[in-house]
Amino acid sequence: xxxxxxxxxxxxxxxxxxxxxxxxxxxxxxxxxxxxxxxxxxxxxxxxxxxxxxxxxxxxxxxxxxxxxxxxxxxxxxxxxxxxxxxxxxxxxxxxxxxxxxxxxxxxxxxxxxxxxxxxxxxxxxxxxxxxxxxxxxxxxxxxxxxxxxxxxxxxxxxxxxxxxxxxxxxxxxxxxxxxxxxxxxxxxxxxxxxxxxxxxxxxxxxxxxxxxxxxxxxxxxxxxxxxxxxxxxxxxxxxxxxxxxxxxxxxxxxxxxxxxxxxxxxxxxxxxxxxxxxxxxxxxxxxxxxxxxxxxxxxxxxxxxxxxxxxxxxxxxxxxxx
Amino acid sequence: xxxxxxxxxxxxxxxxxxxxxxxxxxxxxxxxxxxxxxxxxxxxxxxxxxxxxxxxxxxxxxxxxxxxxxxxxxxxxxxxxxxxxxxxxxxxxxxxxxxxxxx
Numbered sequence: 001x002x003x004x005x006x007x008x009x010x011x012x013x014x015x016x017x018x019x020x021x022x023x024x025x026x027x028x029x030x031x032x033x034x035x036x037x038x039x040x041x042x043x044x045x046x047x048x049x050x051x052x053x054x055x056x057x058x059x060x061x062x063x064x065x066x067x068x069x070x071x072x073x074x075x076x077x078x079x080x081x082x083x084x085x086x087x088x089x090x091x092x093x094x095x096x097x098x099x100x101x102x103x104x105x106x107x108x109x110x111x112x113x114x115x116x117x118x119x120x121x122x123x124x125x126x127x128x129x130x131x132x133x134x135x136x137x138x139x140x141x142x143x144x145x146x147x148x149x150x151x152x153x154x155x156x157x158x159x160x161x162x163x164x165x166x167x168x169x170x171x172x173x174x175x176x177x178x179x180x181x182x183x184x185x186x187x188x189x190x191x192x193x194x195x196x197x198x199x200x201x202x203x204x205x206x207x208x209x210x211x212x213x214x215x216x217x218x219x220x221x222x223x224x225x226x227x228x229x230x231x232x233x234x235x236x237x238x239x240x241x242x243x244x245x246x247x248x249x250x251x252x253x254x255x256x257x258x259x260x261x262x263x264x265x266x267x268x269x270x271x272x273x274x275x276x277x278x279x280x281x282x283x284x285x286x287x288x289x290x291x292x293x294x295x296x297x298x299x300x301x302x303x304x305x306x307x308x309x310x311x312x313x314x315x316x317x318x319x320x321x322x323x
Numbered sequence: 324x325x326x327x328x329x330x331x332x333x334x335x336x337x338x339x340x341x342x343x344x345x346x347x348x349x350x351x352x353x354x355x356x357x358x359x360x361x362x363x364x365x366x367x368x369x370x371x372x373x374x375x376x377x378x379x380x381x382x383x384x385x386x387x388x389x390x391x392x393x394x395x396x397x398x399x400x401x402x403x404x405x406x407x408x409x410x411x412x413x414x415x416x417x418x419x420x421x422x423x424x425x426x
Contacts, residue, residue, distance in 0.1 A: 019377040022340045030336055061372060090376035112379025112387050 011122065012053035013037040014044035014070060015088065016062050020111065024057060024088075027115045028122065041065030045073055048080045055125045058105070060089040060096060068103060075104040082132055084125040088113065142216040144194060145201035153215035153223050157277045160227055164268050165275055172234035172267040174224040175284040176204070176241065179260045179296040181220040188255060193220075196250045196259055203244035209237065222261075223284075231267035231301060235310050238263045238299045242311065246297060260297035264288025265310075270303045324419045329382030332423040337382070344381045345422040352414040359410045367406075368397040374413070383420065389413045 011033050013024050021037040028035050036051060038044040041062045048056060056074065060067035067087065074080045086107040087100045097108045106128065107121050140152035148156075157173070164171040178184075178200055185193040197220060204214050208224055217223040224241065226234050245261040264287030268275055271283045283302040290300040290307040298311035329345065331337040351374065358367040371394040378386025393409035396402070 017373045017377060019344055019373070019381070022343065023377065023380045026336050026340050061369075090372050111376030115380075 010034045010036065010051065010053040011055045011057060012044070012048055012051065013057045013088070014041065014047075014062065014067070015039065015057070015059040017059070020059070020088070024118075027118060031119055031122070033122070041067070041070040044070055045077070045080075048074055048083065049077065052079070053083060054129050055122055056083055056085045057088040057109075057122075058085050060087060060091045060100070068099060071100065071103045071105055082129070082136070084129050086121060086125055088118075145198055145216050147201050147205065147222070148213060148215040150215065150217050150223075153213065153217065153225065154277065156213055156225060157280070160225060161268065161275060161277060161280070163227075169228050170230045170267055170269045171280075172226040172229045172231060172265060173280050173284045174226065174234060174238050174241070175217065175264045175281075175288045176200075176222040176224070176245075176261045177288055177292070178220040178245075179262055179292075181259070184257065184259060188252070188257065192250070192252050192255070192257075195252055196257070199248050199250045200245050200259070200261060203248050204241055207237075207240045207244040212237070229267075231265065231270050231303065234265050234267060235299065235301060238265050239311065242297065242299055262288060262291035262296045263299040264291055264302070265299060266302040270301075272304055324415050326421045327383065327385065327416060327419045328421050329423065330384070331382035338423060338425060341381055342422055342425055344377070345420050348417040348420050352417040355410050355414055355417075359407065364397055364406075367410075368394055371397065371413075383416075385416050386413070389416060 009032060011024070011028055013021055013035060015021060015037070016039045018039070025035045036047065036053065038047045042065055044058070058067045058070060062070065067089065071085055074083065074085060084106040085104065086109055087105050088109050088111060089096070090111045092110050100108055106125050109118055109121055140149055141147070142149040160171050163169065178196065181193065181196070184196055200222070201216065204222055204224065208214050211227055213225040213227075215223045215225070226237060229237070242261060242263055245259065248259070250257050250259065264284045266280055266283035266287060268280060271279055273279060287300040287302040287307055290309070291298045294300070294309055298309060300307050301310050329341045332341055351370070355367065355370060358370065371390045374390035375387050375394055378384070378390060389409060389412050393406060393413055396405045396409055
């Protein structure tokens with residue numbers, strides 16, 4: 001998955017009055033906004049988590065859980081914390097406004113609302129949200145290559161492993177390291193080294209699948225996270241990635257240099273023991289070192305404690321050709 | 324009382340939902356009276372609060388104004404007579420609303 005700015009157009013209305021839902025839909029749809037609704041606090045929180053709206057319009061006088069409590073919980077939950085909340089309520093006293101804003105809401109609109117004002121306030125909240133999203137995303141990007149960075153990969157690895165454990169799905173990690181990179185840097189300079197890294201990154205991005213998460217893991221090391229992918233299927237992808245590096249020629253100041261990379265592959269289904277991010281990284285790292293020891297420019301897999309060379313081995317690849 | 328029309332009925336974005344809203348108002352009036360009769364003041368206050376919030380948004384400023392007064396009188400518990408007057412006034416307004424024609 002390549003970095004991209006998420007679609008900024010969904011508004012969640014949490015209000016127990018159906019007339020208000022219809023009214024908000026009629027008033028915000030001409031702005032090109034998608035409006036979804038819930039009439040209860042608990043369901044509203046669940047919907048916010050599952051639908052990830054860009055703005056939440058929240059009533060205060062809700063049955064069961066009131067709007068203040070809903071706001072507090074949305075601001076506590078990691079996946080909804082950054083969604084701007086605008087109170088949309090018939091409660092007009094200053095004390096309630098202050099309480100709502102102190103709980104983390106960005107704005108407070110009283111009912112009956114003026115449609116022009118509501119639209120303008122929603123637009124303002126969306127603008128802020130968009131900038132926040134961009135900032136957050138940039139903190140997860142690698143400046144040199146445009147790939148995801150290590151902190152993003154670590155975060156995704158953790159959450160994808162949870163998914164893999166819960167649903168019994170395979171998750172595979174591929175680590176790649178540019179061969180003799182120090183030599184390239186020392187002989188041709190760091191600027192050329194940067195061009196090499198950019199070239200390798202481009203190849204990885206082009207030859208990985210859409211669902212794969214490609215990251216620069218540090219220095220000249222890259223990591224590719226393959227969700228819902230078995231060891232065997234990941235070996236095919238890895239082989240393709242290895243060839244993408246091998247076939248790439250980097251040019252600068254009339255120098256043409258070919259570089260290669262070594263790969264290590266480990267799958268959640270085949271590492272045994274406790275399934276943690278550290279164990280999966282350790283297994284892929286061992287396989288990567290085995291590739292370096294075997295002369296570089298090849299792929300090794302870690303399987304049940306064994307390190308096996310798979311480049312040029314039709315048995316290891318299973319001949320299925322599945323990618 | 325003169326017929327009351329929504330100030331938004333010529334707005335194509337609004338016409339359909341104004342009709343839906345207007346059509347339900349006689350039933351809301353009956354509900355207000357039933358709640359008053361049963362002295363269910365907390366439910367009455369909730370309904371008044373909802374009408375206050377929605378009325379103006381549908382182009383009926385009078386509904387918001389009187390429902391707001393009703394809510395206030397119930398909240399402060401000032402006098403039953405005042406609440407009764409507000410309910411009567413509000414119900415008269417709700418029943419005077421004309422459902423716009425749609426083509």
